[in-house]
Amino acid sequence: MSLPGDWNYKRLEDVVSKNKYAMVDGPFGSNLKSEHYKPEGIPVLQSGFVTSGIFKADKYVYVEQQLFEEQKRSSAKGGDILMAKIGAQAGRCAIIPHDHVDSIIAGNCLKLSFDDNDTRFFNYVLAFDYEKSGLSEIKTETAQPAISLKSLKAYKVPVPPIEEQKKIAQILSTWDQAIATTERLLDLARQQKKALMQQLLTGKKRFNPDDNYSYLIREGFAKSKLGALPSDWKIELIKKHLWYQEGPGVRNHQFTEEGIKLFNGTNIQFNKIDLANTTTHISEDECIGAYKHFLIDDGDLLIACSGISVDRFDEKIAFASSAHLPLCMNTSTMRFKALNDGAVDITYFQYFMQSPVFKNQIRRQATGSAQLNFGPSHIGKCFVVIPSLEEQQKIASVLSAADQEIETLQSQLDGLKQEKKALMQALLTGKRRVQVPEAEAA
Incomplete structure (x- = not known):
């Protein structure tokens, strides 16, 4: 790429400080044993601190001063750039906060120091190159992507x-x-x-x-599971006031490139339906025939009922609109409609499903330890809290x-x-x- 006349490309090793330790990798990796950890001392900076592109450290490990002195070539200070060296985030970088006077980098990191050039500018250059290409030209594609110190030194950057x-x-x-x-x-x-x-x-x-207003603890299931609620609110089984349906298990051999799009749990992102990330369809003849009763209606409340943790379940709830139709349900999804008895408002029910009162019920009902996996039989045992x-x-x-x-x-x-x-x-x-x-x- 051509640059303005007063700009040029230089190797990073010619841009950083003249100090011979201006670009280094960490001394520690698998060799950093638990016996090196101390409750206080010199903080060890790790690649996980920069995976968001911003330096963020929730918890440090420390080494004693003597070990720091022995490995001082890998020291870092506030204002240096810390870069992840190994793994999916290799190439991610951020500027170390200025309150880090003495630190040492772990073996999964690289450090860059600048004197005559602007640190913030080159942090932006490296961050932009990472977002654009992941710095792929200097990564080794082995079991884990990695950036070597040698390849980083030779990496060319624009220098205004x-x-x-x-x-x-x-x-x-x-x-x-x-x-x-x-x-x-x-x-x-x-x-x-x-x-x-x-x-x-x-x-x-x-x-x-x-x-x-007064509160009371209900007897039976609600007493042990839902806690204290206003005395004028009802607690009744969901199935008494809402109709719900689980999607069918459409098989791979039934998928087509055209026809009626199939709705999956991955189509709900942060309470919004996004159909752009799937091209899976079922033929119109099959959908209007055997699967007609799984066609989604405008205003249906849709949820994903597997493949996500209980804590993030509230992100997987959304309303269908006419813009999404025609659309056919598929496996691991459910839809809800309020019955005509007027007891439960469907928008209120959407928020109720996002609440701990509902999620705690599902947590006890759902199968699978790490991710949700539930269906109509589980919903049938859950209660809804009903104000006026x-x-x-x-x-x-x-x-x-x-x-x-x-x-x-x-x-x-x-x-x-x-x-x-x-x-x-x-x-x-x-x-x-x-x-x-x-x-x-x-």
Whole structure:
């Protein structure tokens, strides 16, 4: 790729600091034994700290000062770049926070130090190359992908003048700050919704707080499984007020390239139906014939009932709309409709299924330890908590507003990330130049 006239490509080893330990890999790998671990001392930086592209360490292991001195060639400090060396995330990197005065890197990491060039700029270059190609040209494709120190030293990167490096890094850092702020707002909105669900779906928060509400522990199943609930709420089996159906086990030999699309659990992502990730169909003749009663209707509440943990089950619930139709159910999915008795609002029931009150029932009912695997027989033993229809609708309205806020923030976050990606493509290749004041460039 051609670069502006005042840019050039250089090997990374010619860009980093002149110190002979500016680019090193870690001394520890399988040789780091439990006897090296200490409750305090010098922290060991590991590849898992950068797998999100941002330095994030939840838990450290430490080594004593003497071992650190013996392996000081692999020391790292705040402001250096830490890169994952081995595994699926090989090539991922992030800047070590400045509060790390003395650290040492593990054997699954690489470290890069910069003096005369801008660290943030080259962190963006390496991060962009990873997102674009995974740094595939310097990875060894063995049992586990890996990046050797030798290949990283020879890796060529674009090098603009130093002041342009700084300006580009400053611009992209501003975008990172906007992304981080939006991520925090999104996380807060999700936490607030979770707290609201816990309060509203157990009656701890009511819409008329001046009323004299009371709580009681129900006898039988509800006593041991559902806990205290408002005395004016009913607890009844789901099957009394909702119709539900499990998808059929359509066989591979029945799949076609055209016809009616089949709905699978993987088509629900974060409470949205996405049919773009499957091309599996069944013929119209077969669907309208033997499988006619599995055709999904507008407004059906759909769930995935296998292949996901109980804790993430709340992500696998979504409503079908006319835009998704025609659509036929397949294995490991279920659909729900509220019966005409008017006892349960289907939108309220959607949120009830996301609540711990429901998930705890399923956790005890479901087969399989790591992932959910349940069906109509399990649902048939589960209870639904039933406030008045008016209160159900108010609960659904409040939680729907919370979902809308989350969706808006997610859309903003996706937009920021996409715009930053396009900006990186332009700035890091010199296709878009930045203005550097003459005083800075001199």
